Amino acid sequence: MFRGSQAPKKGSMSAPEQSGASGLYPQMDPLTILVGALGGEGGGILTDWLVLAATSEGFPVQSTSIPGVAQRTGATFYYIEIFPVKRTELKGKQPILSLYPFPGQIDLAVFTELLEAGRNMENGYVSPDRTTLLASTHRNYAMLEKTAPGDGRYHGEGILQAAKSMSKKVLLFDLEKTAKACGSKENAVLLGAIAGIELLPIPSAVLQESIRQKGVAVESNLKGFEAGMEVAQKKRKDPESSAVESPHAKSVNRKIPSELQQRMENSFPPVSHPLILEGIVRLLDYQGLAYARKYISRLEMLQCRIQEKEEKKDYALCLEIARQLALWMSYEDVIRVAHLKTCAGRFESIRKELDARSNEPVQVTDFLDPGIDEICSLLPSFLARPVLRLGQKFPRFGKLRIPMQIRTDTVSGFLRIWLIARLKKIRPLTFRYRIEQDLIDAWLGQVVRIMEHDQLLAFEMVKCAELLKGYGETYQQGRQNFDSIFRIFVEPALADRTQGLPSAEELRFAREAALNDPQGKSLETFLNKSPGKITRS
């Protein structure tokens, strides 16, 4: 009895031999190739190339797919079977090829994106006794990963790990990057990589020839083929080399005034220095030295309390405060946006992103839409308050917005925004500045008081500052959510000690509810259940 799962052995399948009474031909398996791709990545053309190459080598071949949905960004797959005995040797015998992949029966699995590799592993299409796995490590985020208000990304470490342990041979590399670097498309790079791993009984020259035969973007596809082949060959020579690179950007060493440097080193544990340094750099850029000092002072005020209380010495609270405080203190007002839109280097990076040649002009149009709120935030409070009151009285006026499309690459357009950025000097006089500083102090004050009793709860309170992000309506909603969480959970407990503190977990649930539903509905339902009675689901 033979096992259907046995991998074909090269060279051992020239003449079929009769075996036993059952009349079956053993060890004559088709080579099976599964290509998992997304729409627009050219999986169909890749399939065509493979079919052309197999046909011109005289092998029986069959491919199938479910196109249509793929066109519209869904995940799809293509399935190819090549019978590795030439038609001439088969003497009229027809192999029956399958239209479906079978779990545990895939010889070559090709995935154009990391998530797709994971999806197909879940279905059993990668097995350690048979499958050569070729997958890209880059991510193309799925809709629900993208729409999450915070970080909804699926982390691919598990997939990378499984890819290595679940396959017979594996080649992982950043397909998108390789294709971009050689100015080609993903599918051509993959064909090259397939040639490079030398699994198919088809010489690489024939695979290459199929690109010419197909006649679609031949020049650039051949370049991609070369690049893919190189990646695969490098890997074969040095199987230990990891083609996977860390996607995280390294932080750059920055210089700050020595006074601040010293205060930082004196008061804070070394582990927190890089983060605090970033905070200082940010606030120096945002407002200036005095403001950066204010940041350090606020941190110092908290630090002595933290040091007394921190039990585990992992400084999680300290780090989170340093981060959230810097972000909050550099709140996004009109001046900040104007500054970022006109700062040096912006146009250069836009040009680089577009691959613009030096003689090619790039026009940049910015979309600004200031409303009464934003304009008032720039005024001193004695002017802002009456205007805002007027806005509340007359909603039509309150909702007034002035949509502007500004050509920032022209001198007049640039100057309009640049001049707003100049208001930086008077920022401390503005209405919004006053409000934000008061709120920050109130927040820090509450954190300090809670810290005495419950470190974890304090940590969660600090994290709530995450809700304050975005612009316009998004920001307003975040602010409301932030306020209601503090009003309902924290304030009553601080005012009346007999009530007892909410648990850190409750606060975390509330924060997550607010984050996951930006409209604030799920937070509302959550808060309606009074604190303390919340079921932990």
Add this chain to the structure above:
Amino acid sequence: MERSFAKEIESLKLGKNEVFYGEGILAITKALLQSGVSYIGGYQGAPISHLIDVLGEAEEILDDLGVHFEYCPNEAAAAAMLGASINYPLRGAATWKSVVGTNVASDALSNLASAGVVGGAVIIVGEDYGEGASIIQERSHAFALKSSIWLLDPRPGHEKFVDLIEQSFQLSEASNTPVMVEFRIRACHVFGSFVCKENRTPEYSRKNLLSEPEFDPNRICLPPGTYHQEKHKVEIRLPAAVDFIRKHRLNEIFPGDADDVGIILQGGLYNSVLRALKQLGLADSFGQCRIPLLVLNVTHPLVPDEVTGFCQGKKAVLMIEEGQPDYLEQALHVLLRKENQDTAVYGKNLLPMAGEYTGRVLLEGIAEFVSESRSHAIEAGPVAAEIQRVKKYILRAAKELGPRPVPKRPPSFCTGCPERPIFSAIKIMEKEFGKVHVSSDIGCHTFSTLPPFNLGNTVMGYGLSLAGSTAVGPAFDKRVISIMGDGGFWHNGLTSGVVNSQFNKKSDSILMVVNNGYTSATGQQYIPSSNDKTGDKFSDISIQSMLKGLGVRWVRKISSYQVRKMLKILRTAMTSKEGGLKVILAEGECQLVRQRRVKPENQKKILEGKRVVQTRFGIDASVCTGDHSCIRLSGCPSLTIKASEDPLRRDPVATVDNNCVGCGLCGEIAHTVALCPSFYRTEIVHNPLPYEVKLNRIRSIVIRIFQFCSGDRKPRKKEV
């Protein structure tokens, strides 16, 4: 059709003994020509669209043979074409996506089947069932049973496809009955080859005309003819069909040494079943199989003695039948009972009642049959071991991938799609009016029911959104919105929707016609309102004048990308005191078609040194705070996220990737809801005019001076 099928058309010209290479559906198209059809008609839809697309462009071949071809406005019209075969020896074929197309065609089909045919009438249905299907999950089988239409389910392989198409015409003529041939999605898209025959000139056609109309009261669907026809179906046509199927061996029996058991299967599943058996060690790559197989290439009618004969002497058989109800399994029980045979029947008890029979499903079902039926010749151990091996890997993968399931990737609108802004506008409108009931339709726009829009409460069928809102509308405190594509409008929506609401005069709702110029979900085929100066196949019937002609007073036409304006119109439509139907025509060409045309044009111009301006959107990563509200209102594939380079921010920031086509929606949304100032639009000028280069240089020098003055001297690393 914007795509060119020149290559495919060449393959339809192949003559005797030449080898055809190509897709399954093309092989089927070639088989029709080899069968000597006089006429072909159909309505597009995956997976049979290419049959229509290719023939639509193959005028030369069709004219040469004298074959009449029509792009039908819907499936009912296509089925009605087959009426030509009722009285005359004209062979004809119609095609559509099933089961939905068969639903639409069923009126004509019933009449056709009742009257019976003298010329072969064959219906090619693309059975859109299982993974990748885009429609409701039902079987075409039911139609075959209730109307007495014979149903073929061919075993995959181009040669078999082509042979069976030719034989289905003969079957149709031998039994005076229309024949339906179903092809599954993958079978239509399978690449393969076969040896051709010469295309056959039809006996009668535009080239050899009929002159005498035939009158036969028994072929008219009116009593008493209908009573005669029903009797004729069971007394004459059915036995004739059974005889033909038996005589020409349309069904196939493959012997095996484990002959105390057997498997009966639909022809279309043959390759999968054989592969499953092979994986279990019970078959080889060439079709040698240890368990005997009865492959039903004809699934209706069954040949009773063929089935009972196969079961003779077997203690158990497995019926492999995809979909439900389990018509074949029930029929098998009846046949065996009538013959008093005690063969045990396995089927839906081991295989799932609903859903596609994929590799894994068949593998596990067949393995179970082997262990339950205990054939004398088969060792159960190795079979069970193989199943264990597969299960082990699946479990292991699940363990290593961790508890969070891999996110699904549902389909969505293409980059720059003109339909997306409509739903952005409705979503923004809902902030003012609260949620509204949306009656959705069939088309790309049905994707609005998926994230991020989640808009659409019901889907009633192609072109039926407006009709589907007539009863629910009056029951709501605010107006309901029906969405209809231009494809749906012509397919059915014009009469069942617009005419209906004008006729009943009770409608007070909003109809949004999504006018993108093509039936885009099926592959961008032309429709009556397609317009293009270059083509000659356009009728260019305007939807707007059609509405005017029907007396619809409230009609607004707008480019779908103008979200702000659209919002205004929606607001007016929701609040207007005027009753009656309010129609918004949202115009915007299918971006897929547009890019297919514009991209090469631009590339050519750039190479020729001509001035080309290309628009794209971008996002300032330092301004973006990572709340992703823009994505929730757009869902454009090119609007995505990336890791933040800001060391203080953990959440990924929004970014626009290279696929952006500069449709402008990002800017519109940013303006309409004052979301965020991070967006910017760029226009890169290729081959600029000399003055542009100079102006640009001066501008950047002045800007740099200002930047220098403000103390912003070095380009900040973070930005790059």
